[in-house]
Amino acid sequence: MRVYIQRYPVGVTMIGAQVAKIIESKNPDFPVGRRIVGYLGWRTHTIINPHRSSEYEFLSQKPTLVPDIGDLSPSLYLGILGMPGATAYFGLLEICKPKQGEVLVVSGAAGAVGSLVGQIGKHVFGLTVIGIAGSDEKCKWLVEELGFDHAINYKKGDVEVALRKAVPKGIDCYFDNVGGDISSIVIYQMKPFGRIAVCGSISSYNADSSSLPKSTILQPSFVFNQLKMEGFVVTRWDNRLSEATKKNLQWIHEGKLRYRETITKGFDNMFDAFVGMLQGKNIGKAVVQV
Amino acid sequence: MRVYIQRYPVGVTMIGAQVAKIIESKNPDFPVGRRIVGYLGWRTHTIINPHRSSEYEFLSQKPTLVPDIGDLSPSLYLGILGMPGATAYFGLLEICKPKQGEVLVVSGAAGAVGSLVGQIGKHVFGLTVIGIAGSDEKCKWLVEELGFDHAINYKKGDVEVALRKAVPKGIDCYFDNVGGDISSIVIYQMKPFGRIAVCGSISSYNADSSSLPKSTILQPSFVFNQLKMEGFVVTRWDNRLSEATKKNLQWIHEGKLRYRETITKGFDNMFDAFVGMLQGKNIGKAVVQV
Numbered sequence: 001m002r003v004y005i006q007r008y009p010v011g012v013t014m015i016g017a018q019v020a021k022i023i024e025s026k027n028p029d030f031p032v033g034r035r036i037v038g039y040l041g042w043r044t045h046t047i048i049n050p051h052r053s054s055e056y057e058f059l060s061q062k063p064t065l066v067p068d069i070g071d072l073s074p075s076l077y078l079g080i081l082g083m084p085g086a087t088a089y090f091g092l093l094e095i096c097k098p099k100q101g102e103v104l105v106v107s108g109a110a111g112a113v114g115s116l117v118g119q120i121g122k123h124v125f126g127l128t129v130i131g132i133a134g135s136d137e138k139c140k141w142l143v144e145e146l147g148f149d150h151a152i153n154y155k156k157g158d159v160e161v162a163l164r165k166a167v168p169k170g171i172d173c174y175f176d177n178v179g180g181d182i183s184s185i186v187i188y189q190m191k192p193f194g195r196i197a198v199c200g201s202i203s204s205y206n207a208d209s210s211s212l213p214k215s216t217i218l219q220p221s222f223v224f225n226q227l228k229m230e231g232f233v234v235t236r237w238d239n240r241l242s243e244a245t246k247k248n249l250q251w252i253h254e255g256k257l258r259y260r261e262t263i264t265k266g267f268d269n270m271f272d273a274f275v276g277m278l279q280g281k282n283i284g285k286a287v288v289q290v
Numbered sequence: 291m292r293v294y295i296q297r298y299p300v301g302v303t304m305i306g307a308q309v310a311k312i313i314e315s316k317n318p319d320f321p322v323g324r325r326i327v328g329y330l331g332w333r334t335h336t337i338i339n340p341h342r343s344s345e346y347e348f349l350s351q352k353p354t355l356v357p358d359i360g361d362l363s364p365s366l367y368l369g370i371l372g373m374p375g376a377t378a379y380f381g382l383l384e385i386c387k388p389k390q391g392e393v394l395v396v397s398g399a400a401g402a403v404g405s406l407v408g409q410i411g412k413h414v415f416g417l418t419v420i421g422i423a424g425s426d427e428k429c430k431w432l433v434e435e436l437g438f439d440h441a442i443n444y445k446k447g448d449v450e451v452a453l454r455k456a457v458p459k460g461i462d463c464y465f466d467n468v469g470g471d472i473s474s475i476v477i478y479q480m481k482p483f484g485r486i487a488v489c490g491s492i493s494s495y496n497a498d499s500s501s502l503p504k505s506t507i508l509q510p511s512f513v514f515n516q517l518k519m520e521g522f523v524v525t526r527w528d529n530r531l532s533e534a535t536k537k538n539l540q541w542i543h544e545g546k547l548r549y550r551e552t553i554t555k556g557f558d559n560m561f562d563a564f565v566g567m568l569q570g571k572n573i574g575k576a577v578v579q580v
Contacts, residue, residue: 003514179509201509214504219469219491222521224293229519231512 002205002278004059013041015056017083019066019074020046030065037077038063044267044290061238069249073261079112079285080252080259086244087199087234088116092125094237095197095230096173100126103167105186108177109151110138112285113199116248116257117175118148123256127173130166132159132182134280141283146258160185170194178203184216187227196229205278260284292495292568294349303331305346307373309356309364310336320355327367328353334557334580351528359539363551369402369575370542370549376534377489377524378406382415384527385487385520386463390416393457395476398467399441400428402575403489406538406547407465408438413546417463420456422449422472424570431573436548450475460484468493474506477517486519495568550574 001015008015018040025032030050039054039061040046053060066074069081079085091113098104104121108114109131121127131142131151139151150166152159159182163171170191176183179201187196204213221227237244251257262282264273267290277286291305298305308330315322320340329344329351330336343350356364359371369375381403388394394411398404399421411417421432421441429441440456442449449472453461460481466473469491477486494503511517527534541547552572554563557580567576 003510176509180507183507183509198509198512201507201513204507204510209510212506212510215507216502217470217473217491217494217505218508219466219473219488219521220293220494220499220502222488222519223491223523224521226521226523226526228521229512231509231514231516231518233513233516236516 001274002202004056006209007057013043015039015059016042017059017078018043018046019077035066035074036063037066037074037082042270059235061235061241072252075261075263075285075287075289076259078287079261080116080248080257081245083234084112084285085116085248086237086241088113088120089244089247090234090237090240091197091199091232092117092120092173092175095232096175096195098125098127098173101128102172103128103130103170103191104173104175105130105132105163105167105171106175106177107132107182107186108200108202109133109142109148110135110283111177112282114175114177115142115146115259115284118142119146119257120251121173121175122147122149124251128167130163130171132178132186138283141260154182160189163189173197175199176201179215180204180213181215184218187218187229188216188221190221190225190227192225194225194227196227198229198231202278261287264288266290291564292492294346296499297347303333305329305349306332307349307368308333308336309367325356325364325367326353327356327364327372332560349525351525351531362542365551365553365575365577365579366549368577369551370406370538370547371535373524374402374575375406375538376527376531378403378410379534379537380524380527380530381487381489381522382407382410382463382465385522386465386485388415388417388463391418392462393418393420393460393481394463394465395420395422395453395457395461396465396467397422397472397476398490398492399423399432399438400425400573401467402572404465404467405432405436405549405574408432409436409547410541411463411465412437412439414541418457420453420461422468422476428573431550444472450479453479463487465489466491470494470503471505474508477508477519478506478511480511480515480517482515484515484517486517488519488521492568551577554578556580 005015019037022032039059050063066077104127106114106118110133118129122129129148131148139153142148142151152162174186174196176198177200180203270288273288295305309327312322329346329349340353356367394417396404396408400423408419412419419438421438429443432438432441442452464476464486466488467490470493560578563578
């Protein structure tokens with residue numbers, strides 16, 4: 001949302017996904033009382049034609065009905081069963097391409113995407129998983145509740161040293177949500193033929209595009225260890241979205257995936273919730289309940 | 291050579307490829323008078339068992355007989371018909387995966403590898419090719435003799451502006467020999483799903499490994515445009531080496547590839563020739579004739 005909105009003129013309704021309840025309908029396929037998920041923007045109420053693409057060019061999927069998932073909250077379609085869940089699933093599977101026994105490092109590890117990436121890596125692929133996050137509370141959650149092998153609080157101590165200590169033989173896969181200095185540190189500890197999935201670059205989202213931050217250059221490590229790095233946006237797998245949702249739901253039921261939501265109440269608190277998320281105040285998916 | 295030698299202890303004979311004439315032989319497959327090419331190090335005379343791998347762990351191919359190539363110089367087996375030729379061929383083909391009509395940028399474009407990458411791109415794949423090099427003489431050679439569409443002297447003027455002017459619609463493929471600031475500039479002008487082959491990082495070879503240079507971070511452009519970057523060493527295609535040599539020889543005969551050698555005479559001038567090459571004083575392959 002932080003990045004995509006920059007492509008639109010000032011004044012456009014802020015981009016964002018919603019799970020919304022249908023309160024009026026002229027379409028029998030979308031009956032009153034059911035819920036839909038879609039890119040409806042930051043709105044309390046929306047009038048839409050569900051057969052039309054979203055108004056947002058870069059996130060143009062049509063809204064879809066939220067299926068019945070029993071006791072689980074429909075808000076999961078904004079997180080583990082929605083776009084963040086698919087981002088974690090496809091990014092790890094298709095870009096990192098991990099093999100059992102390999103070492104995976106995840107930055108932004110306590111966020112909606114990172115926390116899933118680490119768990120899928122650990123409990124589905126059998127990887128050794130190291131998370132990098134920004135508080136002791138987050139690190140504790142990653143290790144004690146989600147089963148990460150190790151978590152590093154980048155705000156305390158030296159990430160380079162901590163990482164070398166945790167995985168002295170090096171790193172096979174890096175799932176990157178942050179970019180910048182932390183990523184340079186991780187990448188210089190990668191093994192030959194290591195793979196890097198670049199999902200986000202939150203460390204630079206506030207920088208002016210004409211004065212982006214500088215970090216240690218990556219090319220020497222790329223040549224030396226024949227590394228591969230690929231940036232991705234989950235929309236490239238739009239036609240396989242249901243595969244990710246199905247797997248993630250199955251893994252929730254099997255006890256392999258846990259999740260957390262940081263819920264802010266009230267539409268008027270949306271902005272603060274959003275900025276707080278960018279500052280790392282949330283654990284798991286940041287949701288605003290209207 | 292500059293990078294690999296750092297993996298060996300001080301005192302080891304400097305790594306390097308030679309075309310050498312056989313002046314004594316106990317092996318009928320390697321008769322006196324024929325020439326071999328191999329990683330023999332910086333030596334005037336070498337006693338070897340040709341069935342044994344090279345002493346250099348990272349460049350361990352066995353020496354091979356240089357075939358008869360008529361009027362062409364056997365020294366081409368150090369350049370266009372040897373490792374640099376294969377590096378250009380496989381790096382462009384297998385990492386950049388160019389499609390006809392795309393835009394290719396090559397840095398270090400007047401070097402042994404870069405000058406071939408651009409020509410293969412232009413005359414074999416039908417790409418629009420922009421070279422970045424360090425002198426007007428090199429740029430003139432690239433455009434007027436090798437057929438590059440455009441060449442930019444990075445020591446004169448603003449590469450970012452010159453590049454945007456040369457290819458306003460953006461770049462599909464980037465073959466990178468230099469790393470650092472120039473690469474950040476190129477990468478921020480790439481199109482969605484652009485591919486980057488990292489062949490070298492000559493801009494940082496003199497830096498201490500504990501204080502590598504910093505440049506504008508790459509992750510924002512990677513996410514935004516879903517770019518892919520891969521570092522490579524040509525040895526990964528050792529079993530396909532003859533394919534590259536055959537193709538490059540064929541393209542020489544068809545007039546598609548031209549080459550140049552910067553020849554330094556005398557073994558004692560080896561060091562100066564080597565440092566000169568790292569400073570960009572050569573055009574095409576730097577060869578020392580003993």
